[in-house]
Amino acid sequence: SGGREFTISPDQGTTINIIKSKASSCKVCKFYTYLRQCDNSLTLVTRTDVEFYCTTPEDIFKVEIVRKIGKTYYIMQSDVGFSNLLPFHRTFIWKIEADSQKSFQINFANTGLTQVAPSDSCINKQTYTLRVANILLGKFCSHGTIRSVTIRGHESFSLDLPAGQMLSRGQFNVSVVEKITTLAKISVTLEEGSLSSTLLTPNYPNSFPNNDLMEWYFQVPYNYRTAIKFLNLKQPTCLKDNVEVTYRNEGTSSQVVGLGDVQPEQKQGSFSLRLRNCQMDTRRPDGLSMKLTVTASPARVFLSFLQDTADMGIDNFKRKKTRDRRTGNTNKNNKPKEKEVSSCKIDLGFQNQLSLPYDDEFSYYLTIIHNMLSRCLNNASSILIICLLECCFQIQNFGLSNFNRTITWKFEADSQKSFQLNFANTGLTQIAPSDSCTNKQTYTLRVANILLGKFCSHGTIRSVTIRGHESFSLDLPAGQTLSRGQFNVSVVEKITTLAKISVTLEEGSLSSTLLTPNYPNSFPNNDLMEWYFQVPYNYKTAIKFLNLKQPTCLKDNAEVTYRNEGTSSQVVGLGDVQPEQKQGSFSLRLRNCQMDTRRPDGLSMNLTVTASPDTHLQTTLGVLAALVVSAAVVLMVVYIMMRFLVILIFCSFIMLLQSSYSLVMEVSVYNSGDTNIQTRLENFPEDCEDGIYSQIDETLIYSHFL
Template structure:
């Protein structure tokens, strides 16, 4: 006899396991007991006396303790799934928890840090504590059978389910306390872990889906292997396997497709069943997830046999969780090499910073001679230090991205993956990319027709500080041909939420014509795509464009610049672009303007000199005292009311200069001289009465004043002239009717002008000009 008091919402069922007729279970009541040879159910939370009619009832009866947890009306959370350890300690016990939420929601069971391990349902756990989960959404399905200590940390299921724990009578109860809150798998160690579908080896339910969410530790690669599966005959739709990663496009595969290998990062795997022909074999899947440490260990052999009395101890003092030391293939936190012994040491991912990680040349090691088959490809997996960036540089020149229509030749190609999964592109060595920087783990696969004939390193890999973008390309465009820049994975789309930059170095004396020749824009689910151009060293953007805005597809940049692109989270379509850069020699506008100004100034100077040296008679009076010269600007009167514009004689080069030039020159400067003021000319008659006024020389004007005309053309030093309607004539004999009253209104000859040199005699005043002097 024993006393039993069930907890609230708990039912205790004492069930007979065998056909032993001489043993019954009784609930003792006054005045008489109620006995049942098969089963007794207790559900009232009060103390009840239970009596067995045989001496060893634990060999005949088993006990089931069931608790209902209904979360349809109230929120359920916390440590609510606990086993009652005091009831029937010597009996075979089955603890069950019936979990229920509304049909549109799901419940989640969180396991402790040690996790759970999934096993086939016909097996039992080594410690005798075997757990199982059954769901009742559109039928009954056994989600899985589990033991303590494994990779499963959470289970989530829709609507209703039952969690069970079976413990034999000879084992002390040591249950796992669940927390109630999709099916989440967390891989926490380097191992191979098997997973099976619900009901395995029976059929997976029709038109249902199962999701495993895997959390992969850093510095680890995972590989999926489908070790055993059966495919149903589908009446509608198809069986699909989906791989989901945050910020990346979903990968959809079939059961027979190659599954992901040597990849990193957290991911979800979803198995979707179709509507099956139930008369045939249904869907089953048994698969394995292999997890292995990534990186390249530094190997070192320590030989202390030659150093008497010397021992070596190495201790890990940092907090880096990825640094792994081992001695003779055994991982240790402390390494001790005894005196007079040898040891093989290995250090994996124990670099403290970028400075301690030297650059590496990617070379292909020589394979063992027993491998007679040719080497098809060679892959390097590169893991940078934490908060570091991988720098890829060609040791022989610059890289070029292989694009449709401009593929690399068949001699060599390098296939680069970001994060060991997402394509960056294929590259060869005859391009304009001196360096590529990737802010993640990188996989590089070299493909060569014959590796035995290839010598020298393929790439130089080094590490630099963390960058903000996903990828940065350094670009040195060539002047001989256009340079094409394509987003990673072109003609496919960029990875969702990825960002990249091109740093384009424009040579001195050149400008870059930028054209977006091919841009594919998605329909964005979150955020926007972005294309921006900004000159180096400047904050203001020259160009900005996103997927829902239209803008020009051409741009002219006169110095080195950044080209930045970022992707949204697409709902439909992909984001990608090809940009063409053409370099063109830039013309120096200031130099051209200064050259024109100098030419005009030289022209005016020549004309002024000719006005002095090409006279028919001397036109300057030299007397005592101060000197008057045309153009001195020494008069207090204005030009309109003084006689500074009256000359002793007329210079034909001044009056007829526009007729002496050839027609081509005339055409080129005619517009500049529109409105030129024409002075009148009279014969000089000698000095006026009285003393000449004293003229004070003005201060010289700054030389730069002559160039102010280029800032404001309206202030030009070329004076205007009345707009007289004179037809343009190319003949030197053309007669200007305004000059008909002047005795020098036409030339005697169309030949070249003779330069008249001024002598001392010519400096005397001459009141008249004779025809002979012509």
């Protein structure tokens, strides 16, 4: 007596274990129809009435809620249906068992996890535990840099909740992936706001499994470097082989180092770290265990200040030959003097470089160059230039906004690939080399040594694809604050043209002006350029060539090729009237001839492209619509007339039947006057007059006697 009673209803596929955690005489009992079974522990799989024979069973028993991950691959954190177990210490356990040829991956991308030592606890008192077979992979708290964990075999993922602690609702996705060869693979994402992480070897502080392999993958921004340190390191006594650490960057060969060596700094973004244990002498008490601290930071930046000279072509900035205010001497030292002012690494290519101090009597020009190779990209990823612009914000914090600056990104595509810069968020507008942008921030695109064009932000140009080497730069005058922004860069299939510029004409921006490469100088000799215009389908597009300069050709002629989507191409000469393009999007290819380079002339021009609604097409569509409506009306009238005719024929047929029926019903009877003859047919309604004789034909009265 004096016990507590519960009714516990496990979900399908859920097992509830009630386990005694302290020595006590208290028992837990479950009831059958006429029986009661009591013990120190209890396992429930169906709805069961339970009774504890003590007043405070939550102080003596703990509860495990075990669920198997089946065809629905997700872990749902929910204690719905178990509210009466809230006073107990509960452990939710999800058991996952992978196929022998597959592995499981648990995804924590929504919140992330942080690894803690087994003796530590989480702030919210909710601690996750991961086990691979019988090996403790680690204990974790919610929110952190760990984004996913992949395991190769059997795994249990559990969540400990102290008594009275409500379970936070949440979900972790579980997916089947290709089999891994390591014990497990933990993926960590280091990004702005969370650039460091601390991890522990499996079974920490006890030994890492004998002769086993563990992998950590670190996703790091491309222009960041990463430092790795091993703390609390305990090394085993090896009978065979040695413990080794293998680093592998994406697309590069691996680097193997020993545990006691200085761990190499990882550069240029993401990498993996593999820890392989040796065959240990298990008779010895020592083993392999350690903490890994991983910290990412922007690569180092060295900046130099380039004095502006007339032959550099920098507008509105002229160097005045005066004496240095601080030294009293004119600076004639041409040796590069570098000052570390930030932590982003930038290549320099200067000839005449000066260091601080600032001097109002001089105009300085600062060039920042960042190199990118196609091996840094693949078809499924892109480089976010906003990460590089962050360097510029850091630079400005050192007062460098007083300098004229050019930020340059250099791209070098693989021989079988091309680069594409995407400006879809804002678009660009092309301007003449002598013009400037309203906001004073001018973008420049070069393909190899060819000026593809100068551009201002906001416009109809959505992307540019180049076939080889490219540089994309942004000029900022002194005192101009850099606008934050982002352009995606991706690797695409190789193009055959010098470049391909994609333009979108739509409502509100139905015209665009473009220039040939190297304008106003000549388009490259015997080369090919493409523009693609995305236009609404029911619009027509007019193309005009202004300021046209034609070359002297030694071979072939300069020509323009138009191609509409799904139609054959149309080739015209430069001097011909350019054909109006109808029915939407099209491409324009300009092919230069083999020029006589001894002549000063060449090929250059402005292209003005204007789209407008195709009124002829609209009229045609209107006429077609009217014809369709008329045809529909005619068909409706014919349908109504045919229906009326059918009804008319049917009614005539019914009337004919009624007429025949009335002839049969007209009967002549002779009455001498002694007999009462009924003149109505039986069973006819009272209001029916069809049974009354209308006449008697006396010639037929006695015909039956003949």
